[in-house]
Amino acid sequence: xxxxxxxxxxxxxxxxxxxxxxxxxxxxxxxxxxxxxxxxxxxxxxxxxxxxxxxxxxxxxxxxxxxxxxxxxxxxxxxxxxxxxxxxxxxxxxxxxxxxxxxxxxxxxxxxxxxxxxxxxxxxxxxxxxxxxxxxxxxxxxxxxxxxxxxxxxxxxxxxxxxxxxxxxxxxxxxxxxxxxxxxxxxxxxxxxxxxxxxxxxxxxxxxxxxxxxxxxx
Amino acid sequence: xxxxxxxxxxxxxxxxxxxxxxxxxxxxxxxxxxxxxxxxxxxxxxxxxxxxxxxxxxxxxxxxxxxxxxxxxxxxxxxxxxxxxxxxxxxxxxxxxxxxxxxxxxxxxxxxxxxxxxxxxxxxxxxxxxxxxxxxxxxxxxxxxxxxxxxxxxxxxxxxxxxxxxxxxxxxxxxxxxxxxxxxxxxxxxxxxxxxxxxxxxxxxxxxxxxxxxxxxx
DNA sequence: GTGTGTGAAAGTATTCACAGCC
DNA sequence: GGCTGTGAATACTTTCACACAC
Numbered sequence: 001x002x003x004x005x006x007x008x009x010x011x012x013x014x015x016x017x018x019x020x021x022x023x024x025x026x027x028x029x030x031x032x033x034x035x036x037x038x039x040x041x042x043x044x045x046x047x048x049x050x051x052x053x054x055x056x057x058x059x060x061x062x063x064x065x066x067x068x069x070x071x072x073x074x075x076x077x078x079x080x081x082x083x084x085x086x087x088x089x090x091x092x093x094x095x096x097x098x099x100x101x102x103x104x105x106x107x108x109x110x111x112x113x114x115x116x117x118x119x120x121x122x123x124x125x126x127x128x129x130x131x132x133x134x135x136x137x138x139x140x141x142x143x144x145x146x147x148x149x150x151x152x153x154x155x156x157x158x159x160x161x162x163x164x165x166x167x168x169x170x171x172x173x174x175x176x177x178x179x180x181x182x183x184x185x186x187x188x189x190x191x192x193x194x195x196x197x198x199x200x201x202x203x204x205x206x207x208x209x210x211x212x213x214x215x216x217x218x
Numbered sequence: 219x220x221x222x223x224x225x226x227x228x229x230x231x232x233x234x235x236x237x238x239x240x241x242x243x244x245x246x247x248x249x250x251x252x253x254x255x256x257x258x259x260x261x262x263x264x265x266x267x268x269x270x271x272x273x274x275x276x277x278x279x280x281x282x283x284x285x286x287x288x289x290x291x292x293x294x295x296x297x298x299x300x301x302x303x304x305x306x307x308x309x310x311x312x313x314x315x316x317x318x319x320x321x322x323x324x325x326x327x328x329x330x331x332x333x334x335x336x337x338x339x340x341x342x343x344x345x346x347x348x349x350x351x352x353x354x355x356x357x358x359x360x361x362x363x364x365x366x367x368x369x370x371x372x373x374x375x376x377x378x379x380x381x382x383x384x385x386x387x388x389x390x391x392x393x394x395x396x397x398x399x400x401x402x403x404x405x406x407x408x409x410x411x412x413x414x415x416x417x418x419x420x421x422x423x424x425x426x427x428x429x430x431x432x433x434x435x436x
Numbered sequence: 437g438t439g440t441g442t443g444a445a446a447g448t449a450t451t452c453a454c455a456g457c458c
Numbered sequence: 459g460g461c462t463g464t465g466a467a468t469a470c471t472t473t474c475a476c477a478c479a480c
Binding site: 040041042052056057059060064065066067068069070071072 | 437438439440441442
């Protein structure tokens with residue numbers, strides 16, 4: 001039987017907290033690599049560029065991981081953060097679109113290292129199907145439905161051209177894949193309750209443009 | 219002399235509004251392509267997946283672009299949004315790192331189309347220098363300083379390996395480039411007042427992982 | 437003394453709801 | 459009647475400041 005270490009007020013995790021945890025984890029892994037055993041919220045805050053109270057508050061949604069008067073044990077906090085983020089097991093991931101971008105993502109090291117298990121890649125182009133782009137032979141997009149019937153997939157990364165991205169997302173979600181990371185420049189939507197995140201170059205560039213306009217004398 | 223059309227209370231633009239404007243612009247361009255002349259905040263909200271009041275409030279920070287009882291004229295609103303976002307002129311952009319990711323970005327069409335003028339690419343690898351990766355011959359990273367002395371650059375997109383990214387960012391910022399779009403998985407910092415934005419695959423995947431953990435029965 | 441964990445306060449962002457204009 | 463523009467209300471986030479544990 002699981003023991004409850006202490007009565008904690010169960011509060012919902014603010015959505016702004018979640019991406020920050022990933023930043024904390026990265027810094028802690030660097031700190032760990034440098035051989036530091038213990039770190040205070042003040043020093044960690046300095047490393048990630050935030051303030052100490054933010055870190056303590058973020059962590060407090062998940063438990064009490066520190067020692068008063070001392071700080072956080074680095075190894076322990078890394079493990080706790082991994083658990084918080086669901087990185088204590090692996091997630092089966094596919095990439096749809098094996099062009100330059102899809103291939104770049106497939107070859108990215110940190111990927112497998114953090115528990116994302118790239119199990120297959122798909123592409124519509126004859127020229128690419130069968131070639132190895134980082135995860136064994138690329139399969140045809142036509143086989144996507146068949147593949148998803150036979151294999152469990154947690155995350156689909158979509159790096160197709162914009163024109164086909166929504167169709168792909170519909171098919172993948174209909175087949176039961178619960179989450180999508182979309183790089184195509186479309187406002188993706190899913191009827192079924194799937195988690196969709198958007199990575200959008202245009203938006204990033206336009207945001208820079210907005211702040212450039214204000215700071216420059218153009 | 220500029221005429222002030224009406225006294226508007228000058229309010230600071232919330233930082234959450236800016237990336238949304240880019241989404242509105244994209245949808246409006248699709249709506250325009252379909253030949254629609256006028257659109258209400260309700261229909262636009264449906265298209266981008268938000269609520270009408272959000273759109274009206276966001277636009278209100280910049281002016282009064284609509285007609286009561288009617289809606290917004292699509293052509294007009296597109297132009298106004300472009301002005302708001304600083305897309306009424308072009309921004310000179312370089313890409314540092316001409317690997318798969320850098321090349322994918324360079325070949326992305328929407329790039330030039332929205333006023334981002336890719337003027338040069340840089341890479342450290344002998345195998346790539348001199349080749350065309352989408353913006354004429356790739357230059358050596360060693361020439362970066364020299365290049366920036368002679369040419370004006372508004373935006374540097376960094377797609378180098380993590381190990382060298384911070385050094386590149388330091389050099390580019392020191393040379394006076396006012397904004398950075400960083401794809402390397404590091405928490406980039408700049409002393410000089412530069413605008414830095416981070417695009418981070420790890421963080422996106424970990425955020426999905428967090429919500430997957432909650433929704434799934436793993 | 438030092439540094440966490442957390443209610444309370446301050447600051448932002450979103451949504452409501454309605455006056456005013458077409 | 460329909461829809462915008464916006465102050466006011468609500469919801470969410472961050473920061474403060476201090477009791478408490480080491």
